[in-house]
Amino acid sequence: GQSLEQPSEVTAVEGAIVQINCTxxxxxxxxxxxxxxxxxxAPTFLSYNGLDGLEETGRFSSFxxxxxxxxYLLLQELQMKDSASYFCALSDSGAGSYQLTFGKGTKLSxxx
Amino acid sequence: NAGVTQTPKFQVLKTGQSxxxxxxxxxxxxxxxxxxQDPGMGLRLIHYSVxxxxxxxxxxxxxxxVSRSTTEDFPLRLLSAAPSQTSVYFCASIRDGMxxxxxxxxGTRLTVV
Numbered sequence: 001g002q003s004l005e006q007p008s009e010v011t012a013v014e015g016a017i018v019q020i021n022c023t024x025x026x027x028x029x030x031x032x033x034x035x036x037x038x039x040x041x042a043p044t045f046l047s048y049n050g051l052d053g054l055e056e057t058g059r060f061s062s063f064x065x066x067x068x069x070x071x072y073l074l075l076q077e078l079q080m081k082d083s084a085s086y087f088c089a090l091s092d093s094g095a096g097s098y099q100l101t102f103g104k105g106t107k108l109s110x111x112x
Numbered sequence: 113n114a115g116v117t118q119t120p121k122f123q124v125l126k127t128g129q130s131x132x133x134x135x136x137x138x139x140x141x142x143x144x145x146x147x148x149q150d151p152g153m154g155l156r157l158i159h160y161s162v163x164x165x166x167x168x169x170x171x172x173x174x175x176x177x178v179s180r181s182t183t184e185d186f187p188l189r190l191l192s193a194a195p196s197q198t199s200v201y202f203c204a205s206i207r208d209g210m211x212x213x214x215x216x217x218x219g220t221r222l223t224v225v
Contacts, residue, residue: 008152030212031212033212033213033214035214041218041219042202042216042217042218042219043155043202043204043214043216044216045213045214045215048212048213050212087154087155091212098143098162098206098212099143099145099157099160099170100145100155100157100204100212100214101157101171102147102154102155102156103154104152104153104154105154
């Protein structure tokens, strides 16, 4: 099976930088994804790392290290609208299913 | 382009009742999934499909059935609702195995009393 661990809550100041870490255990996976979910809304895709290293998309960056079973999401120039829950997820390589296994989520609160 | 459409958005059931949650996507995606989300638990996979006519169980399949007769539709059936099935349900689709961006429906908030 697969399991992912991420902090349950993080608080950061508007305009600052915040890093949300994700550690995982798996017997095989294609990549690590990040999703954002606002209260009452649906998860939306943010970023994907299929290879080790850093992927940058605007204010968001994501990193993966397969040797350390570790990844993170970096949010820069925080805005109030970034207050949401963030989930890391593994793409399962077992049986060709490509299904996602999610962490329990990190609730980010951005304060003025 | 509607994406992934789920109906209904809200539902209250009595224990023992059955119902079907509808999910349709218009993006011609091969992979479709159903998740449930409970407070503090993240999203847990119920059932998934890798194409029309092919379904398989996820992490928490008990009490649910699915079918995939067409590429577009992937309904989730609750056979005999129980209070433990009170949750928010999300349907998701992925274009194919190498495209890992999942598109989610807006969710169905189900309460079983």
